[in-house]
Amino acid sequence: MSTxxxxxxxxxxxxxxxxxxxxxLVRVELRKATDTRAGRWLLGITxxxxxxxxxxxxxxxxxxxxxxxxxFALQMLPLSVFLPVVGILTATGxxxxxxxxxxxxxxxxxxxxxxxxVLAALLLGLAALVVAFGLSCLGAVLASSSGAPxxxxxxxxxxxxxxxxxxxGVLWAMAFGLVLANPAAAIVAYFALPIAFSVVGExxxxxxDAWQWLDPNQALERMPTETLAAxxxxxxxxxxxxxxxxxxxxxxxxxxxxxxx
Amino acid sequence: xxxxxxxxxxxxxxxxxxxxxxxxxxxxVQDVDLRCEPGTVTGFLGPNGAGKxxxxxxxxxLTIPTSGHxxxxxxxxxxxxxxxxxxGVLLDASAQHAGRTGREVLTLSAMVLGLPRTRVEEVLATVxxxxxxxxxxxxxxxxxMRQRLGLAHALLGDPRILILDEPANGLDPEGIRWMRRxxxxxxxxxxxxxxxxxxxxxxxxxxxxxxxxxGGRIVAQGTVDELLSRxxxxxxxxxxxxxxxxxxxxxxxxxxxxxxxxxxxGTAEAVGRAAADAGVPLVELRVAExxxxxxxxxxxxxxxxxxxxxxTAQEVAA
Numbered sequence: 001m002s003t004x005x006x007x008x009x010x011x012x013x014x015x016x017x018x019x020x021x022x023x024x025l026v027r028v029e030l031r032k033a034t035d036t037r038a039g040r041w042l043l044g045i046t047x048x049x050x051x052x053x054x055x056x057x058x059x060x061x062x063x064x065x066x067x068x069x070x071x072f073a074l075q076m077l078p079l080s081v082f083l084p085v086v087g088i089l090t091a092t093g094x095x096x097x098x099x100x101x102x103x104x105x106x107x108x109x110x111x112x113x114x115x116x117x118v119l120a121a122l123l124l125g126l127a128a129l130v131v132a133f134g135l136s137c138l139g140a141v142l143a144s145s146s147g148a149p150x151x152x153x154x155x156x157x158x159x160x161x162x163x164x165x166x167x168x169g170v171l172w173a174m175a176f177g178l179v180l181a182n183p184a185a186a187i188v189a190y191f192a193l194p195i196a197f198s199v200v201g202e203x204x205x206x207x208x209d210a211w212q213w214l215d216p217n218q219a220l221e222r223m224p225t226e227t228l229a230a231x232x233x234x235x236x237x238x239x240x241x242x243x244x245x246x247x248x249x250x251x252x253x254x255x256x257x258x259x260x261x
Numbered sequence: 262x263x264x265x266x267x268x269x270x271x272x273x274x275x276x277x278x279x280x281x282x283x284x285x286x287x288x289x290v291q292d293v294d295l296r297c298e299p300g301t302v303t304g305f306l307g308p309n310g311a312g313k314x315x316x317x318x319x320x321x322x323l324t325i326p327t328s329g330h331x332x333x334x335x336x337x338x339x340x341x342x343x344x345x346x347x348x349g350v351l352l353d354a355s356a357q358h359a360g361r362t363g364r365e366v367l368t369l370s371a372m373v374l375g376l377p378r379t380r381v382e383e384v385l386a387t388v389x390x391x392x393x394x395x396x397x398x399x400x401x402x403x404x405x406m407r408q409r410l411g412l413a414h415a416l417l418g419d420p421r422i423l424i425l426d427e428p429a430n431g432l433d434p435e436g437i438r439w440m441r442r443x444x445x446x447x448x449x450x451x452x453x454x455x456x457x458x459x460x461x462x463x464x465x466x467x468x469x470x471x472x473x474x475x476g477g478r479i480v481a482q483g484t485v486d487e488l489l490s491r492x493x494x495x496x497x498x499x500x501x502x503x504x505x506x507x508x509x510x511x512x513x514x515x516x517x518x519x520x521x522x523x524x525x526x527g528t529a530e531a532v533g534r535a536a537a538d539a540g541v542p543l544v545e546l547r548v549a550e551x552x553x554x555x556x557x558x559x560x561x562x563x564x565x566x567x568x569x570x571x572x573t574a575q576e577v578a579a
Binding site: 016017018019020024025027028031032035036037038039093097098099100101102104105106107108109257259260261 | 360
């Protein structure tokens with residue numbers, strides 16, 4: 001230690017002419033999501049629950065419900081809770097752990113870091129889908145071997161919808177995370193606000209029609225289990241602009257401007 | 262050669278001009294002018310809350326100034342092509358994810374900077390974090406270990422500029438000596454260092470240039486030698502009031518010292534003659550030197566009214 005010296009400007013390493021590429025930043029963000037005990041536990045528990053759901057879904061319940069499509073829909077329930085949390089932690093971690101000081105000193109173009117975080121969380125969603133589908137197939141094997149007649153029944157469209165619903169949830173959670181920059185507040189807001197909003201729609205008479213356009217959960221809840229009607233997509237898109245696109249834009253702008261302390 | 266302008270004149274590597282940050286009506290940093298040149302260590306000195314950290318965050322583009330601007334290598338920090346390879350930054354050693362190991366923190370940044378993993382081991386060795394320490398999570402680190410990790414992080418990209426906020430905080434005396442040596446070598450190799458501290462003795466031994474900040478303003482700056490000579494002379498009399506009157510009559514600006522004497526901006530001869538002319542007896546008259554710098558620092562930074570400090574500084578620097 002006492003003999004250590006540093007060579008200042010000698011430039012042993014050749015300076016790059018530009019900063020890190022987006023692909024590199026995505027790899028870094030994926031690593032950040034998995035290199036802490038908290039992150040590994042979260043992903044491990046998610047995988048464990050998915051396995052449990054696949055096995056139980058394949059063995060329990062009526063024969064008619066023990067199908068690949070139904071098991072996959074069941075898989076989406078825990079995933080739609082855990083993956084948004086992963087997204088929130090990715091979006092807020094730099095602020096709650098104060099690593100923003102080093103992250104944004106290394107990459108002052110914060111927009112690239114935010115883009116990398118969103119892409120990384122969506123990639124985790126894709127990976128979760130692959131795992132969930134694989135485990136659902138395991139569930140279907142169990143269902144088939146225990147006498148379910150239609151064990152391999154599934155609709156590709158509905159599986160696709162389930163995946164879309166999962167990724168929309170991740171994006172939604174990240175939007176709240178970027179706006180609030182605080183994991184606890186973002187998790188509470190992400191889970192509580194939409195429920196409260198849906199409840200208001202159900203309790204107050206006459207809001208039903210409007211809520212179909214304003215509440216993304218009207219579509220999100222059905223997407224893993226049934227094919228949406230053509231008219232549902234427009235309503236879903238409008239509600240997503242309100243709850244996801246606008247908060248995401250606000251969150252990105254806030255992140256670009258927020259003072260790093 | 263980098264760092265030199267067309268006429269061979271040194272171009273400041275870090276430059277702040279009229280840098281100001283206000284929070285509501287409170288000015289955390291006001292009209293800060295600062296220049297750091299290659300081959301030098303600049304000590305940014307002031308009490309806690311004086312605005313040192315805010316100034317450094319503005320230099321690094323992390324806090325947007327209310328007015329004024331800061332450049333690194335002639336451009337705003339955010340426009341540096343690859344800042345991590347140019348500037349090593351340590352703004353808060355405790356700002357690390359508590360759940361990551363020391364080695365993982367460095368590995369992530371090495372990835373961002375496109376550096377081989379061997380570089381991580383190199384900087385760990387440079388700062389004296391052994392394999393056991395590198396495997397531990399930073400949440401279990403002592404403040405001294407965090408500072409070493411922070412320094413390793415700053416050195417990672419082999420930068421030629423270092424911006425370090427209170428890097429000696431939490432280091433033991435041996436660690437402080439080691440860090441001084443490291444920064445001195447870095448600057449002697451042509452690097453530029455800006456480091457802050459609230460303790461004079463931490464920086465005076467290593468800094469070529471000092472900027473004393475108080476209440477968000479720079480109240481004195483110059484080379485250590487300049488500040489020392491500007492420290493003037495210390496004079497003490499059993500009749501302090503008469504002495505102050507005599508000094509004022511002779512046009513010698515003075516400030517009271519902690520020991521009950523006066524710190525005078527002037528030569529010992531001028532002070533001696535002024536006292537003799539007024540018939541004021543003296544019990545002490547000496548060039549201020551180190552004690553003067555300490556007194557200067559305290560007198561500049563302990564005033565509750567920054568405007569008063571600023572005017573004192575101008576007197577001292579005049």
